[in-house]
Amino acid sequence: MKQVIAGLIDSALKTLIENGTLPEDVQPNIMVENTRDKSHGDYASNIALTLAKPARSNPRQLAEKLVAALPQSDNLTRTEIAGPGFINFFISEASTNSLLTTILDQKESYGRNNDGAGRKVQVEFVSANPTGPLHIGHGRGAAVGDCLCRIMDANGWDVTREFYYNDAGQQINNLALSVQARCKGLTPDDASWPEDGYRGDYIIDLAESFMRGDTVKSEDQSFTGTKNSADLEAIRHFAVAYLRREQDLDLKAFAVDFDVYFLESSLYEEGKVERTVQTLIKNGYTYEDGGALWLRTTDFGDDKDRVMRKKDGGYTYFVPDVAYHLDKWQRGFECVLNEQGADHHSTITRVRAGLQALNADIPKGWPDYVLHQMVTVMRGGEEVKISKRAGSYLTLRDLIDEVGRDATRYFLAARKSDSHLTFDIDLARSQSADNPVYYIQYAHARVCSIFRKLAENNLDWDLETGKAALSCLELESEKNLVINLGRYPEVVKNAASAREPHQIANYLRDLAGDFHTYYNSEKTLVDDENLRNARLTLAVAVRHVLANGLDLLGVTAPEQM
């Protein structure tokens, strides 16, 4: 609808240019906005305000001329000039009816678009190292990342979900040592406990499983415990496989799937790290100092140069990161979104600098990052403290068990990811209108419930008679509901371009609210057959949009609650 109005304005502008009211070289930026206040019409444009200066005219006069030059359209009932020179548009019944028809015809594809045109996007998210169960921070990453995938998909992108993990570094070594210590019966309080050992109770389970000779299988690997507590290498493999399986179960419980599990160790095994380093040296961006090899990241906006290869010969962590991203680029991902905790912020500049230094024609701002801030959990009005060190741990799975998958996903994705999130367990659990997930899902279930009632009354409804009856929808609340439904495709688009899943959540809450209000004030199953059919049709359209939006959040749309 916005495009329709923008088109009308555009042709009015052409007329004004032709008759000399506007200079020929104006470059109009036509904006059509949703109005907050319905007395300002359904849509509004500030075009006259922005063009008043080049037209050497005052905005209201220009607006009048523009309105006079607008072509006739069935979509509008009238226009109005208001305030300093806004043009307000009131759309017609024909227009809202055709919007409803579109929704009903497109059903689950309503709101989707083809902006991505099948181009490849990779979303890397969670990427937790296999050193422990997933906690709520990972959960936020999983929820936001998965929603981003769904949103990109809805915008026509070809999405690959990728999970990257470090299976070789120092912390895996610590993990192996910790498990070995447990295998030998040590506890964290013993003097010989590894210095940076992991203290959580899950290490005990892991050690016991290894000593039993269990076989663990995860999405991307499998390993059998050798029962030999002296074999650190076997313990390491087993521990990684074991914790990967645990994480898989967590993710499964959260309905998050990945297409690719990428092992950091493979970068070394396949020589990718080495080749990357050689390229950087060849390109002249490195130098030796103090026995270490440095990368001149300051050439690319970093505030100091970074060590690539330490004195002891090992690479610093960002080197495999650069190799990894080169690999992503070579796999053809024009767009890469890395969803990470905000504590990874400092790597961004380094990775991008490293990529630029490869001279591989990688765009400057590539890849894209979506960072999320911390999550604090509240229960009974008090903060639930999480101490990884002491091993007291609120895992993602605990949370899912306690509040359910839908609520967990919704709460973790419904806030803008770069602000801190307070997760209120009591609210997430509550079965009332205070709980936004419940509220939205209930709106969906409510439509379904109306149809069950209809069947009980031995009445029926079908799409064609419903569409034919739409002209019975005369109420302002009905028209507003339709206009809100019409905003949905735009929300899907904005959520993708801003990489902000929470926009979907906010939209759905508003829509659900409007529908509940409407439902409470107007009876749907009225005696007048035409009106009943029309209202049922509107309800079906609301149901489609709610279901489509909930799907983008990965939250179910129940028929009954």
Next chain:
RNA sequence: GUCCCAGUAGCUCAGUAGGAUAGAGCGGUCCCCUCCUAAGGGACAGGCCAGGGGUUCGAAUCCUCUCUGGGACACCA
């Protein structure tokens, strides 16, 4: 010290490319209801958008400085 994020109603947060009187939920106060299954519905109160300066027709939104909170700044990953 440098960098990033945030600072909007008592609380949790929105605010969509700068736009017309700043929005929602909870909590508070006051009504109504028991009507398509929903412990429900409605109304009111509540704000110098952290603060100063700037840009312009117009700023919560952009620029700049200051203050406060969180995070990041290793030859750790």
